[in-house]
Amino acid sequence: MPGSTFGKYFRVTTWGESHGPALGCVVDGCPAGLPLSEADLQPYLDRRKPGTSAVTTSRKEEDLVEILSGVFEGKTTGAPISLMIRNTSQRSGDYGNLADTYRPGHADYTFDRKYGIRDYRGGGRSSGRETAARVAAGAIAMQLLNTLGISLYAGTVAIGPVRMSAEKLAACRREDFIRARENAVVMPDAEMAKEAAAYIETCRMQRDSAGGIVECRIDGVPAGLGETVFDKLDALLGQALFSIGAVKAVEIGDGVQVVGQKGSENNDPIRRKDGKTVFDSNHAGGILGGMSNGDRIVVKAHFKPTPSIYQPQDTIKKDGSETVLEIVGRHDPVVAPRAVVVVEAMCALTLADLLLANMGARIEYLRKIYADA
């Protein structure tokens, strides 16, 4: 049953397969009056585009996004916004051998078990290409966040064994993350980025692949976003990030480190400074009781190594017989760098949704809006 929609208030529904004519999404619930054009969206898609560096696939895709509805004279109208990206570089011969053989680490087997039918061309619906539609939708959410003074940005903080230390990360500022978009692995430390790229090259030579970690930061979030109990900010970020293929762990704030901490270390003392509430530390990653506390939000997504590797692998065919698979075609040896903008998109969609959800939190908000109506 339907699982292609994310969000309840700012709602995106994606569609499309890797080798169909196009893919896209419908964004419903975007407030009217937001300035928006294709030029606002394209830069995000360009960042996801393959073929931009040595570590990503050489497959050439244009990924030009078209706005088909919901925008009039440069502004959103409140009507659903339909976005479409044509698939222009499918080579249908590339994936033919996958029609009846299940790639280990992929969704081939589970798709067949669920639906009894599978569009095997390029991974079909489970292809990483599906995230192009999320990035396009996320770019609209980002436009909304920016308009409200919220800044959201991500980068790769680990590739295989090459990991930025807590100290290095603490020293990184927004500018470092932005600048990282220019290096091949999108890592906000130029030196380590080179190390990481070298490691990926080693994996590629070994016909193997590498994992990685993407960190996303969100500054300027008003306190109080997140809904009680099940739609907590961290819960929805958790869903958002785990919905990205290849993510196997998600951390909020100090994440897995909290287990070794004591309460006296983990609690963030609260202070008052220049008329504002501040915290001495941010172990919580900006979220308390499922709601934003006004401090920087910090999340991490852990990506497994690309399952498509160029080594012989034991697997089975659709008919149940065992076989050895040798994958051909073009595949990135690492997912994380290209996933940076996908992580940003999913976090932006989550925030946009909760900004709208929170509009009804207090009766005084309703009085404020309806006073002049």
Added chain:
Amino acid sequence: MPGSTFGKYFRVTTWGESHGPALGCVVDGCPAGLPLSEADLQPYLDRRKPGTSAVTTSRKEEDLVEILSGVFEGKTTGAPISLMIRNTSQRSGDYGNLADTYRPGHADYTFDRKYGIRDYRGGGRSSGRETAARVAAGAIAMQLLNTLGISLYAGTVAIGPVRMSAEKLAACRREDFIRARENAVVMPDAEMAKEAAAYIETCRMQRDSAGGIVECRIDGVPAGLGETVFDKLDALLGQALFSIGAVKAVEIGDGVQVVGQKGSENNDPIRRKDGKTVFDSNHAGGILGGMSNGDRIVVKAHFKPTPSIYQPQDTIKKDGSETVLEIVGRHDPVVAPRAVVVVEAMCALTLADLLLANMGARIEYLRKIYADA
């Protein structure tokens, strides 16, 4: 706006504050014909109950669950099932000093920022007591899973620095997890359980608290559960677990370990054995492309140390003035052991929801059900 409902098909809505007259939930969408009585639910609530061991609070709560609707002559009728648990042991004097002071690491500050009003008695809606309602609902989900041959169980696998190794964990079987319910920390290794209890005692003496990890395993899940793209099995498990207060990281299968693995190590080879599909390893934790693959599902939730500690802490008051807070009352020095059954409940609710969601996956399923109608 509303965030108190989990699930789309098997849907639970919880309500209630720590110090109100009662708390409870409504479970809507449970299939008709499932045998159910209060005796099926109470054991789960008893496992969550405080005061059962040295490491949990001595506060005495009966937590007797009542079924108010949806069950007739021992079976569910398809109507919503309303469950209620009376609050019997509130001491309203205990929390009075929290009316205007924000506890670090708690939701006090964010609640006030969101709603402008806060039921401060015992944490109100953000109290751990809210999870009693989830446990009751989860017990119904568990009844459904058991009926379909699915077995779900959890235990504590780390308390502070005391962590079960991968080897120890691999050696643990279902029986070890069940037996662990008898030890104070619910750890499926009796020796380490003693170490863990000792560590907690040390923390308590230091007026401090400890973190922990809960692992949940699910056996017998049919392949293909999980919906495309956003409602993936892992995505919904992510939401489910992060919705539990104090969870700061969630892992699926090998989790954070995947970053250091290569594709050739992380992929699980597929084989055919005795007419069934099996995997040589289970790095994936039983989930591929967001769907169950028929292997054991393994998830981990990382809990931060209890934020309520008996040391003076810097914080602010509602009026913005800085102050030093000394918390009184009864608080567990660790969250994880009592959270084991909450983790089980949330995983069971997720599975029940996806079992129902999957009923419409194929047109042949509809033909099968409506053939005789």
Added chain:
Amino acid sequence: MPGSTFGKYFRVTTWGESHGPALGCVVDGCPAGLPLSEADLQPYLDRRKPGTSAVTTSRKEEDLVEILSGVFEGKTTGAPISLMIRNTSQRSGDYGNLADTYRPGHADYTFDRKYGIRDYRGGGRSSGRETAARVAAGAIAMQLLNTLGISLYAGTVAIGPVRMSAEKLAACRREDFIRARENAVVMPDAEMAKEAAAYIETCRMQRDSAGGIVECRIDGVPAGLGETVFDKLDALLGQALFSIGAVKAVEIGDGVQVVGQKGSENNDPIRRKDGKTVFDSNHAGGILGGMSNGDRIVVKAHFKPTPSIYQPQDTIKKDGSETVLEIVGRHDPVVAPRAVVVVEAMCALTLADLLLANMGARIEYLRKIYADA
């Protein structure tokens, strides 16, 4: 699957059967800061209560509503509000003969066909008593509407052949509807109310029952409520009213009369008066393109005659054998008068939901709320 929840933003989930221990609902999404106590709710339940006049059943029910959560120091907190009404006057012997015989015009047969099991005591979930929970939830919605200057009221405008003419209806003001609550049929014309009561008495003497029409008016609704395409104000009012048992037709504004009108008669000319937009007529019933236009909203619900009549009726038993049924017990000979407050409740819930939905309609609304955050 779940159907017990109404609304997306202001969300009510009802539960409970006629002869269980209690029934109630959970209201999730009510804005924080709304003054609320049981005294605000009870009057609505008292209006639904049977035994208050000659035309309603003599069954005595107290219908005392308890607030179990979500209210603190006289105000809503933003947490879910749980309401419970105990069933105090069940006579379980009354309905025993219905365990295996299907009452014509009732849900007995369809319940069994859907679920394979049925709580036959007093109609179980399909009993009119279920609406007590809606009335309680609707009373909260009404409190919200009143706070924003919206006034909503309903009355009976037809009982069988006794119908108020368009002219009479046009002459009725809010006060007439309020005053009508004192007459046995809740009809805002005292003379016709007597006629209607006499007609009902005739039906009762014939061991038969009567139909009726309830009209609901809503004044002071800001223009623009209602969401595009599927969640139009009229579409959701349609769902709301048809969800009440026994409703077989719903009209908006001129309703069925529009078929005989020409466009030049049906269009409401727009004018400007004292700086406000006004309409020369209100054939539209205050709704244009699925959104409120600022004029009075007018809807009508048509109720079929009570299916429980005291005449022998042909029907079948659960085992398929034909039989003749003679219903015993206490049953109103007409549904409409007691349904007036239920219609009000469903309309109030719809409006409250759309008031919240509309909070995110414009980016300038978000700027207004988050400017100081």
Added chain:
Amino acid sequence: MPGSTFGKYFRVTTWGESHGPALGCVVDGCPAGLPLSEADLQPYLDRRKPGTSAVTTSRKEEDLVEILSGVFEGKTTGAPISLMIRNTSQRSGDYGNLADTYRPGHADYTFDRKYGIRDYRGGGRSSGRETAARVAAGAIAMQLLNTLGISLYAGTVAIGPVRMSAEKLAACRREDFIRARENAVVMPDAEMAKEAAAYIETCRMQRDSAGGIVECRIDGVPAGLGETVFDKLDALLGQALFSIGAVKAVEIGDGVQVVGQKGSENNDPIRRKDGKTVFDSNHAGGILGGMSNGDRIVVKAHFKPTPSIYQPQDTIKKDGSETVLEIVGRHDPVVAPRAVVVVEAMCALTLADLLLANMGARIEYLRKIYADA
């Protein structure tokens, strides 16, 4: 906030404006394995197409539907199905005068009040063209219904004062409704169809417009469809039909006639015939307690006369000044005939949704599906 999605299980999200580049929809939740191609959808769109008879607008639209995703080798895959219809015949000059003047009876004024911005070209989002996307989605639902032996068809049963009597309607069979598609008003009585066409022509000569009634029948629906309380079959049909622009009343079964009936007349006696449950009459329109009873489902939608008429009308401009509007362009003098296929589409979508919802009604259904999994 979002209102462009209908259904919870079989879910359609529409998008697009009258004068944008295209319009379309995404259908999520369609079971895998359903044979589907563009050839299955186009006939429905052709029936909605204008310019096919004297009573509809002469505007020429091709309305060619493209399937962009979710279908592979002639079958649905379980992935979202994206449908697109290009707008090929916009004459942007036609509607320019509507940028700042509100048409009476249209959504112009309310759109501006809600969103503060409006795509005025051809009615934008509120244009009747939006229903093309519904028809395309409805055609998929229809394919699903047909596969399960359900037959759904509609026709015009009244145009202005020309109304088919109850007797005539009772005599009409499915074939008459199908044949009616060939006459200009889609009325299943050839003689009356001519009368109706003549009446419309009179209205057109008077520069005026006419209302009408569309009846939809559904045969072969299994008993038990419809969810408890709020998602009743009739409640969702009510929402579905009122979501069509210009619908001002909806009737189920005998509809508004029930008010004048007595219980003894309205109840449908139940019998057993040839091993099947049958009803002596069908006043209920095939729905009892919100669930299908296995008999024919009958619903009626009442359409107001087209608000676009060629007479001078009093209205206001965006700046609040009063003015007299003379509408130009091409407009049907009646909505009902072209809305027949839209009514069919909305009813089909409702049924498809409830067929899926019902799959989880009984634990034995889950056992049946998961037994072999």
